[in-house]
Amino acid sequence: MNKRLWICIVLLIALYGCGSDPRVESEDVPRLRAYIHFVPSSYYGTSYLLFSSVREKEIPQGETGRLVAEIRVNEKSITSDYVSDYIQNFIWTVDGKDYISGTITHTFPDTGIFDVTLRTVDFFGDTLYDTLSLYVTTQLxxxxxxxxxxxxxxxxxxxxxxxxxxxxxxxxxxxxxxxxxxxxxxxxxxxxxxxxxxxxxxxxxxxxxxxxxxxxxxxxxxxxxxxxxxxxxxxxxxxxxxxxxxxxxxxSALINTDSSHLVVPVRYRSLASSIIPRGTLILQNSQGDTLAQKALSKNPAVIHFNRLASDSLTLTLWDSTLTEYAPVSQSLYLSKSSYLILDTLTLFDTVPPVRIPANKRYARSDSIRFYLYDGGSGVSQNSLTIILAGDTLSKNVSGDVVSFLPNCYNNCELSVALRDYAGNSASSVVWNLKRSEDGDSLILLGPYNPGDL
Missing domain, CATH: 2.60.40 (Immunoglobulin-like)
Structure with a gap:
């Protein structure tokens, strides 16, 4: 006799000897209860009992979670292996839609109050209910x-x-x-x-x-x-x-004075920490006269201009050595007795780096060398990739020179890819490495557009 049938017979015997409503009054009859648990999708454990059964719960908009039905017999939780001995089916109603399953996964993309109803039917045809109101809210x-x-x-x-x-x-x-x-x-x-x-x-x-x-x-x-x-x-x-x-x-306005104070934060975007800027910040009045000129050699930097009269002013920032950083200007009005801190004045490098072969002819045993140049944020060594005949080669970088030993010696396509710290990538070109007519050396031809070889 299987377990389910045995339990049903026991229950029927108990009902026969216990009056008109034995399921409620007899201590020998199991008392079934159903409870809803909401388990967030961010939880990766197996025990839904860590999330207490409540009548109301608040969750963030867009939350996905599992709605799990818990069955208790005489207030003792029944594991999923034995639930089918007591319950015929589970019916969930979420946002007006019905689902038949012991556990469902649901997402709540909209805000509002959503009622969740769980109905379970036992083997006597009795229906157990539990309800949960989910308050779906946005981030405060x-x-x-x-x-x-x-x-x-x-x-x-x-x-x-x-x-x-x-x-x-x-x-x-x-x-x-x-x-x-x-x-x-x-x-x-x-x-x-x-x-x-x-x-x-x-x-x-x-x-x-x-x-x-x-x-x-x-x-x-x-x-x-x-x-x-x-x-x-x-x-x-x-x-x-x-x-x-x-x-x-x-x-506060500057106290007991009509003069003003101007503070200018300055930044070179993506400049390598090893590079020292040589910047100049010029302040001019509404007549075009230069009121002050400040040098800067740090990145970032903060420049102060003191005891200025109220006026329309123009700031111009440029660098004498980092020519790939384009000059930038800003106009402003400085009020009387004001202490004005501007938003950061930022220089941007928009020019890609350059690589040039050090020579066109190499001995077969020599390393091939390329000069690297970037007049702005600097070449990112981590971005350097040497590909010869489809193979990525190891490289050596010393200062502004990259060198590598070839693994292919005739009609080999060579690519030297790199970018600067500002994210500007060098032009996409390739070279052709081939053996000289006498066979004693290697000749580097190009550059060519990819696909032209």
């Missing part, structure tokens, strides 16, 4: 709006104070979020200085001076004020229900 994100990052016209001794504005996304209709404002003159300690709880979408004003006392001791000084915001749905530690803004900064 908070964005500082004002004061604009880098704003430099704030009057710190003014009683008008400062108005902050933020915008928050990802707060669903069933959620509330709490947003908190932090302000400090010390960037590293910002998150220790909570100012207040503020509207998550709207404005908040600190309507009092940020600085008090004798302003003369701060003459010709600008004060940096760092600020940031946190947003979180209360009573949850889920990562997608909280966010922290980037740290913002605004500056």
């Amino acid at each position: 994100s908070v964005h500082p709006i004002s004061p604009e990052n880098g704003f430099n016209g704030f009057h710190a001794f003014d009683s008008a104070g400062m108005t902050f504005e933020i915008q928050t996304e990802g707060i669903n209709s069933w959620q509330d979020a709490v947003c908190k404002l932090y302000v400090s003159t010390e960037k590293s300690y910002l998150w220790e200085f909570l100012i207040d709880t503020i509207p998550c979408n709207g404005k908040y004003t600190i309507d009092e001076p940020f600085l008090i006392g004798d302003s003369t001791i701060l003459t010709d000084t600008a004060i940096a004020f760092y600020w940031g915001v946190t947003a979180q749905v209360p009573d949850t530690e889920l990562d997608f229900n909280k966010d922290t803004s980037d740290i913002q900064v605004f500056y």
Whole structure:
């Protein structure tokens, strides 16, 4: 007699001797229960019991997970090997669609509240139910709006104070979020200085001076004020229900002076660390007169121009040795009493490197050599690939010369591929390596376009 039939007979005997509703009242009759478990796709284990059965669960938009049915007999979980002894079938209803399986995998691409229903039918024809409401939400994100990052016209001794504005996304209709404002003159300690709880979408004003006392001791000084915001749905530690803004900064106007200060960050994009730039940054006024000229030999660098009058200005950056970095210019207006930090002024290398054969004729025992040249970010040695007659050869790089021993000696196609640190690849050309007529040496012919040999 098989196990399922034996269990059914035992259950029928128990029912016969136990009155009108023995399945509920008799302690000898197994009490079946069905429970839903949602297991995220990121979990690679085998035990779904690590994820508790709940009536409501919040998941991020786009989450894929397994909906697993757990069967308990007298509140003891039954392993999958024995579930079929008690249950005939499983019917899931997810987002209005039915699925028949003990476990299903489902993705929730849209936000909203989705009801999941599990119906299980046992061998008496009785139906067990469990339900789960999935709250599918987007990532909570908070964005500082004002004061604009880098704003430099704030009057710190003014009683008008400062108005902050933020915008928050990802707060669903069933959620509330709490947003908190932090302000400090010390960037590293910002998150220790909570100012207040503020509207998550709207404005908040600190309507009092940020600085008090004798302003003369701060003459010709600008004060940096760092600020940031946190947003979180209360009573949850889920990562997608909280966010922290980037740290913002605004500056007071220079105190007790009409002159201004200009700060210019400079960067050579993708420049090899071994190369020393020889840059020049020129500042001109609205009349075209040169106000200042600064040299730079580091990458990146920060250049300061002090005690400037309010005016329309032009900055020009160029390099006398790294000619593949094109000059760049920027125009700006410098307000009175301002401490202005510009966005980084960046030089770009857009010219590919060059390789040239050191000689056209080589002794059969000699290495073949190519000169490498790049007047910008520098040749990336890791990108150098030598292919001769379809074989990739080992190479030796010394300074601006690459050398290699040939493995083919007559009518062999040679490719020397390389790029610079800025990602510019050398032209796609090939050479032909062939034996001289007397057979004592090798001759390098080309370059040719690929396919022309």
